[in-house]
Amino acid sequence: MTKPTALVTGGAGFIGSHCCLDLILNGYNVVVIDNFVNSSITAIEQIEHITGGSITVYAIDVADKDAVDAVLAEQPVDVVIHFAAYKAVGDSMNRPLEYYTNNVAGLLNLLNAMGDAGIKHLIFSSSCSIYGDALELPLTEDSPAGPTNPYAQSKWMCEKILVDLCSRFPDWSVTALRYFNPAGAHESGAIGEDPAGIPTNIVPFLTQLAAGRHESVQVFGSDYATPDGTAVRDYIHVMDVVEGHRLALEVGPVPGFRRYNLGTGVGTSVLELIREFETVTGQAIPYQIVERRPGDVPELVASPALAQADLGWTARRTLTDMCRDAWNFQEKHPRGYKDILSLKETS
Numbered sequence: 001m002t003k004p005t006a007l008v009t010g011g012a013g014f015i016g017s018h019c020c021l022d023l024i025l026n027g028y029n030v031v032v033i034d035n036f037v038n039s040s041i042t043a044i045e046q047i048e049h050i051t052g053g054s055i056t057v058y059a060i061d062v063a064d065k066d067a068v069d070a071v072l073a074e075q076p077v078d079v080v081i082h083f084a085a086y087k088a089v090g091d092s093m094n095r096p097l098e099y100y101t102n103n104v105a106g107l108l109n110l111l112n113a114m115g116d117a118g119i120k121h122l123i124f125s126s127s128c129s130i131y132g133d134a135l136e137l138p139l140t141e142d143s144p145a146g147p148t149n150p151y152a153q154s155k156w157m158c159e160k161i162l163v164d165l166c167s168r169f170p171d172w173s174v175t176a177l178r179y180f181n182p183a184g185a186h187e188s189g190a191i192g193e194d195p196a197g198i199p200t201n202i203v204p205f206l207t208q209l210a211a212g213r214h215e216s217v218q219v220f221g222s223d224y225a226t227p228d229g230t231a232v233r234d235y236i237h238v239m240d241v242v243e244g245h246r247l248a249l250e251v252g253p254v255p256g257f258r259r260y261n262l263g264t265g266v267g268t269s270v271l272e273l274i275r276e277f278e279t280v281t282g283q284a285i286p287y288q289i290v291e292r293r294p295g296d297v298p299e300l301v302a303s304p305a306l307a308q309a310d311l312g313w314t315a316r317r318t319l320t321d322m323c324r325d326a327w328n329f330q331e332k333h334p335r336g337y338k339d340i341l342s343l344k345e346t347s
């Protein structure tokens with residue numbers, strides 16, 4: 001039997017690389033599109049090293065229609081998993097047009113190319129940020145959307161485009177997965193989270209801090225209506241997130257649009273996360289409380305019940321597993337993928 005082929009956009013990025021690894025280990029062919037704006041080819045090489053498989057990589061932009069057309073003409077793609085996007089809330093407040101262009105126009109270009117090639121099965125990376133200021137917790141897929149920043153708005157616009165596409169053309173099968181706060185790394189420590197520049201997500205910032213790359217971490221706001229005043233999020237291990245993608249694939253191309261929360265159902269405050277990280281690393285983590293960050297909301301916690309019922313998915317890993325695996329990657333590679341590159345240069 002021939003293996004199904006998944007085209008993974010943003011496949012060199014944090015979640016995309018873990019998804020590629022999991023798919024290869026589970027019998028898929030993987031083809032990647034990435035422009036490497038926030039990632040390194042070393043992530044792909046590491047995956048090939050662990051799995052003994054090979055990944056065809058196209059270093060192109062998803063917004064380049066001719067280039068995406070050429071990929072879809074060359075490769076026997078069964079399904080597209082679309083991770084490629086900009087993802088930082090704060091950055092999106094300063095660069096709204098870049099976020100709408102990359103995230104929304106990028107998706108439209110991809111959909112047009114897929115339609116032209118007759119490929120109509122898509123898994124889309126959505127985000128819990130679309131819920132905005134939650135009225136009721138935990139958040140279900142029916143909770144109202146209320147994006148509070150251009151990043152979240154861009155993801156919500158993408159979902160609306162996908163709903164309209166599927167209601168007009170029932171031969172499309174689209175699953176939007178709304179991730180809560182993915183973090184951690186593959187248990188091997190061979191791949192992990194290594195963003196370009198200073199991390200805007202707290203877990204990679206904490207791991208870099210523990211590796212000596214930052215002096216202290218800023219905690220944005222201590223006056224939220226949460227038990228300790230700091231923002232509460234539903235942190236989820238990246239391997240649980242990517243297993244959700246595989247289970248969504250295994251359901252097969254079901255006509256229409258579906259959306260699922262991928263979260264644990266457990267909220268953790270920023271201070272609780274810092275304490276857990278101190279325990280795992282055995283290091284004190286200096287922090288400073290600063291003003292709330294524009295665009296942030298107090299609390300986001302998922303109800304994962306629908307994904308469990310429909311996909312048979314549940315988050316299996318704990319907060320401790322997540323902190324330990326994130327630290328394992330960073331401890332092995334204090335400067336991230338640059339360390340692997342320089343090892344190769346000297347050998």
Ligand SMILES: NC(=O)c1ccc[n+]([C@@H]2O[C@H](COP(=O)([O-])OP(=O)(O)OC[C@H]3O[C@@H](n4cnc5c(N)ncnc54)[C@H](O)[C@@H]3O)[C@@H](O)[C@H]2O)c1
Nearest residue numbers: 010013014015034035036037038039061062084085125127
């Ligand atoms: N990490 C999170 O906290 C989180 C939470 C919810 C949703 N998401 C979504 O999940 C997806 C993946 O997130 P991530 O954390 O892996 O981010 P990431 O930045 O590590 O990965 C994104 C990848 O896409 C690539 N990319 C970006 N724009 C591109 C373009 N125009 N053409 C080709 N490649 C492009 C980047 O180089 C990178 O490799 C994103 O869509 C993000 O919005 C992430």
